[in-house]
Amino acid sequence: MRTFLLRRLLLAVVVLFGVSVFTFLAARVVPADAAAKWVGPKATAAQIARARIYLGLNDPLPVQYLRYLSGLVRGDWGESVVTHQPVLGDIKAYLPPSLELLVLSSLLAMAVGIPLGILSARYQDRIPDQLSRLVAITGVSVPSFWLALLLQLLFFQKLKLLPVGGRLDSVFRLAHSVPVMTGSYVLDGLLAGDWALVGSALKHLILPAVTLAAYPIGLVTRMVRSSMTEVLGEDHIRAARAMGIPNRTILGRYALKPAMGPTATVLALSMAYSLSGTFLIEAVFAWPGLGRYAAGALIAADYPAIMGVTVLVAIAYVVLNLIVDLVHAWLDPRISLR
Amino acid sequence: MNHRSIMAAVLLPLSLLLAAGCAPKSSSTPPPAQSGPQVGVYVNSSDVVIFWDPSDSFSNEIIAMHNLYETLLRYNPATDKFEPILAESYAHSTDAKTWTFTLRKGVKFHGSNKEMTAEDVKKSIERTMTRGKGAAFIWDAVDKIEVKDPTTVVFHLKYAAPLDLIAASSYGAFVYDVDYAESKGGETWFGQGNDAGTGPYTVESWKKGEDLVLNKFDGYRKGWAGKHFDKVVFKAVTEPATRQQVVNAGEADFVNMMPYDMLKGYENQPELAVRNAKSFENLFALINTKKITNPKVREALALAFPYDAAVNSVAQGYATQSRGIVPDGMWGHAASVPQRKTDTARAIALMAEAGAKDLKVTITYSSGDDAQRQIVELWVAELKKIGVTAEPKGMTWEAQLDLGKAKDPGQRQDIFLMYWWPDVTTPHSWHQSMFHSEKDVSFNLGYYSNPAYDAIIDDAVKLAGTDRAKAAARYAEADQLLYNDAVAIPIYDIQYARVVKKSLKGYVDNPSYPHVVFWYDVYRE
Numbered sequence: 001m002r003t004f005l006l007r008r009l010l011l012a013v014v015v016l017f018g019v020s021v022f023t024f025l026a027a028r029v030v031p032a033d034a035a036a037k038w039v040g041p042k043a044t045a046a047q048i049a050r051a052r053i054y055l056g057l058n059d060p061l062p063v064q065y066l067r068y069l070s071g072l073v074r075g076d077w078g079e080s081v082v083t084h085q086p087v088l089g090d091i092k093a094y095l096p097p098s099l100e101l102l103v104l105s106s107l108l109a110m111a112v113g114i115p116l117g118i119l120s121a122r123y124q125d126r127i128p129d130q131l132s133r134l135v136a137i138t139g140v141s142v143p144s145f146w147l148a149l150l151l152q153l154l155f156f157q158k159l160k161l162l163p164v165g166g167r168l169d170s171v172f173r174l175a176h177s178v179p180v181m182t183g184s185y186v187l188d189g190l191l192a193g194d195w196a197l198v199g200s201a202l203k204h205l206i207l208p209a210v211t212l213a214a215y216p217i218g219l220v221t222r223m224v225r226s227s228m229t230e231v232l233g234e235d236h237i238r239a240a241r242a243m244g245i246p247n248r249t250i251l252g253r254y255a256l257k258p259a260m261g262p263t264a265t266v267l268a269l270s271m272a273y274s275l276s277g278t279f280l281i282e283a284v285f286a287w288p289g290l291g292r293y294a295a296g297a298l299i300a301a302d303y304p305a306i307m308g309v310t311v312l313v314a315i316a317y318v319v320l321n322l323i324v325d326l327v328h329a330w331l332d333p334r335i336s337l338r
Numbered sequence: 339m340n341h342r343s344i345m346a347a348v349l350l351p352l353s354l355l356l357a358a359g360c361a362p363k364s365s366s367t368p369p370p371a372q373s374g375p376q377v378g379v380y381v382n383s384s385d386v387v388i389f390w391d392p393s394d395s396f397s398n399e400i401i402a403m404h405n406l407y408e409t410l411l412r413y414n415p416a417t418d419k420f421e422p423i424l425a426e427s428y429a430h431s432t433d434a435k436t437w438t439f440t441l442r443k444g445v446k447f448h449g450s451n452k453e454m455t456a457e458d459v460k461k462s463i464e465r466t467m468t469r470g471k472g473a474a475f476i477w478d479a480v481d482k483i484e485v486k487d488p489t490t491v492v493f494h495l496k497y498a499a500p501l502d503l504i505a506a507s508s509y510g511a512f513v514y515d516v517d518y519a520e521s522k523g524g525e526t527w528f529g530q531g532n533d534a535g536t537g538p539y540t541v542e543s544w545k546k547g548e549d550l551v552l553n554k555f556d557g558y559r560k561g562w563a564g565k566h567f568d569k570v571v572f573k574a575v576t577e578p579a580t581r582q583q584v585v586n587a588g589e590a591d592f593v594n595m596m597p598y599d600m601l602k603g604y605e606n607q608p609e610l611a612v613r614n615a616k617s618f619e620n621l622f623a624l625i626n627t628k629k630i631t632n633p634k635v636r637e638a639l640a641l642a643f644p645y646d647a648a649v650n651s652v653a654q655g656y657a658t659q660s661r662g663i664v665p666d667g668m669w670g671h672a673a674s675v676p677q678r679k680t681d682t683a684r685a686i687a688l689m690a691e692a693g694a695k696d697l698k699v700t701i702t703y704s705s706g707d708d709a710q711r712q713i714v715e716l717w718v719a720e721l722k723k724i725g726v727t728a729e730p731k732g733m734t735w736e737a738q739l740d741l742g743k744a745k746d747p748g749q750r751q752d753i754f755l756m757y758w759w760p761d762v763t764t765p766h767s768w769h770q771s772m773f774h775s776e777k778d779v780s781f782n783l784g785y786y787s788n789p790a791y792d793a794i795i796d797d798a799v800k801l802a803g804t805d806r807a808k809a810a811a812r813y814a815e816a817d818q819l820l821y822n823d824a825v826a827i828p829i830y831d832i833q834y835a836r837v838v839k840k841s842l843k844g845y846v847d848n849p850s851y852p853h854v855v856f857w858y859d860v861y862r863e
Contacts, residue, residue, distance in 0.1 A: 033740060036739065039471070041735060042473075042475075042761065042781075044475065044780055045779075045780055047475070050470070082388065083388050084394070090546065093546035094546065094547060097547075152579075152583055157583055157586065157587070164580060164583050165575065165584075166548070166573070167548060170379065170571050171377075173543070173551065174375075174551065174571070175374075283576045283580075284579070284580055285580070286575045286576065286577070288545075288546065288547025288548050292547065292576070301736060
């Protein structure tokens with residue numbers, strides 16, 4: 001186990017080094033001058049020249065890269081050329097809302113997708129399977145932007161049940177002192193025992209979380225169904241049935257468990273993607289997450305910010321893949337962590 | 339972990355979620371409760387604050403900054419008069435190189451609660467100049483700032499300049515408590531969402547990407563008698579459809595940007611009104627005078643331009659065709675300069691007179707700007723009719739600018755589309771930046787060089803500080819020269835359209851302070 005972790009950590013360092021080289025070079029070859037960005041649209045040539053010196057853009061490329069790399073290691077991820085704020089500080093501000101959304105939507109995906117998948121496998125090619133297929137296909141094919149607007153129209157405009165966007169009610173915020181601990185209002189509310197905060201935060205989370213969960217619900221449903229269908233046809237399942245083991249036990253213990261490995265893999269990949277790939281959902285729900293930050297950085301050609309988000313997403317992929325491997329080993333003892 | 343515990347871990351947060359969702363009607367649905375403090379809500383189409391440091395501020399944040407900070411003067415372009423804000427009065431020498439401001443007494447800073455003095459004015463402007471960021475360049479004319487006594491500050495200039503307009507600028511002219519801010523950490527402290535101004539409101543809370551809440555400053559110089567908002571909430575809602583829903587639900591008092599096609603829906607609403615206002619922002623095309631040297635060809639390109647389609651189809655009527663390069667409503671606007679109309683036959687004739695055949699031109703524009711893209715596409719089709727093949731190039735602003743400044747003039751574009759708006763409310767901003775001869779290209783991206791024109795605007799800027807009427811006449815003269823030489827195609831002056839609650843009273847649009855609501859002056863009826 002220790003060797004496995006050590007090997008994966010070393011591999012992670014290599015991957016992250018590669019990502020840092022790639023993002024650094026990509027930022028240098030695109031046709032936009034970071035110094036011009038730094039000083040703004042009406043800057044004079046002299047101001048741009050001063051900014052080039054300040055940003056170290058006149059130094060040779062290897063020197064610039066080494067400075068960037070040592071900064072990354074030391075926790076200095078550079079300054080945004082648009083806001084002049086430290087990129088890591090920005091990421092720290094925008095990451096908690098994203099994680100909050102991501103965790104809830106993943107739980108939702110599992111809570112809906114797994115039972116639907118089981119139902120589908122259990123009643124293969126019958127009505128429950130067809131209905132679950134309909135849900136799954138709708139989930140993966142409906143554009144998130146459109147779904148978000150539909151949900152807003154229904155739950156905010158028509159039913160007046162849920163807020164249109166943001167993380168907290170304006171009125172609530174004006175009258176309430178919000179504790180600052182983790183940056184996740186739900187978690188902060190739970191830690192502080194502030195149920196009003198938890199309630200307000202959860203209300204705001206529902207629509208974006210449901211929208212974000214639509215795709216992984218479809219994915220998880222289909223993955224559970226196909227894995228379980230395969231397992232249900234195997235000899236040991238037939239043997240179990242012949243031995244009179246209850247169907248519930250067969251489904252839960254013998255068929256579902258092996259199906260969870262591939263499901264965990266797709267869910268983890270979907271989560272890592274969603275970390276910065278949710279800008280449309282975040283834009284519709286005025287959600288101040290990493291996706292919106294990344295999209296803003298892309299539009300403004302804010303390269304230090306883009307590089308920062310890329311490195312973060314790479315770290316997320318590495319960590320989630322590691323977790324998936326551990327989950328695989330836990331679910332299936334035949335897989336050894338060597 | 340068995341299956342039950344897995345299911346419990348998954349279902350517990352979801353049941354919480356469900357409970358929250360089934361709770362009574364969301365408290366965010368109704369507008370902010372007005373039984374307590376009066377709360378005004380401003381919905382912005384992008385993040386409200388980019389720069390917190392008042393010296394560096396050069397972006398959206400002025401919509402909040404002008405409620406937190408004040409300037410010496412405030413300019414009213416409708417009357418061409420200055421409202422005394424932190425300065426009670428001012429005077430200048432006959433050569434407009436020495437400007438003396440007498441400051442208001444009893445003005446207090448937020449945070450320190452210290453009374454503002456001339457020393458604070460000097461320190462604020464000097465800090466802005468020293469940092470050299472944002473709009474610091476507006477103070478380029480200042481040689482030194484002298485404190486005569488606690489209420490008198492004198493600006494000595496290197497050359498004649500309209501310092502009253504500069505001191506009233508929407509960017510980079512704020513006065514604040516430098517000592518207090520620096521003692522707290524300066525830029526870092528500002529960056530955490532703090533302020534040190536004298537304005538009617540002070541920051542109550544702010545979190546990156548979320549609402550900015552301002553609270554009234556009890557020590558404000560004008561006091562709080564009468565109708566005023568106690569708090570102001572600035573919300574960033576980037577998605578237009580969501581903005582529309584926020585407006586429909588009555589959650590916003592003022593929305594600064596709505597897509598043109600959504601505005602029509604608000605025209606007959608009982609509680610909402612669409613307020614159109616002139617702006618000092620315009621769109622124009624600069625023609626490369628070094629490549630397209632024949633004025634007849636330039637004139638032909640201008641006559642092939644689809645003016646009506648640009649104004650009525652692309653801007654959907656929320657713009658007016660420009661007359662001259664300086665927008666209508668600003669002093670120095672040349673009302674006498676003719677407006678061109680699309681005239682394909684005349685354009686063809688001019689091309690023939692100039693002997694121009696098989697002309698190929700490249701037109702660069704901002705790729706993210708849909709209006710520019712549509713306009714260029716329409717123009718390309720019109721140019722084809724006069725025998726000109728145009729290649730549109732949508733680029734990021736930086737790339738567009740880089741190409742315009744390419745060391746090899748042969749690589750540069752033929753036509754450059756861009757917007758301009760002033761930092762200081764003066765026509766000089768357009769004339770100097772885009773058309774005055776330049777040794778190194780900065781913004782003169784039509785590469786126009788005309789000594790007669792340069793002499794006029796060099797004279798006009800000197801007059802701007804002493805005799806604005808004469809200066810305006812000189813700028814109009816310069817604008818006529820630009821028309822005669824057909825070096826630029828003024829396209830349209832943009833109109834800002836806002837959706838405002840009819841119950842919001844006292845709001846007056848001031849194009850010198852784009853998108854700013856001076857919240858102290860407005861109230862809810």
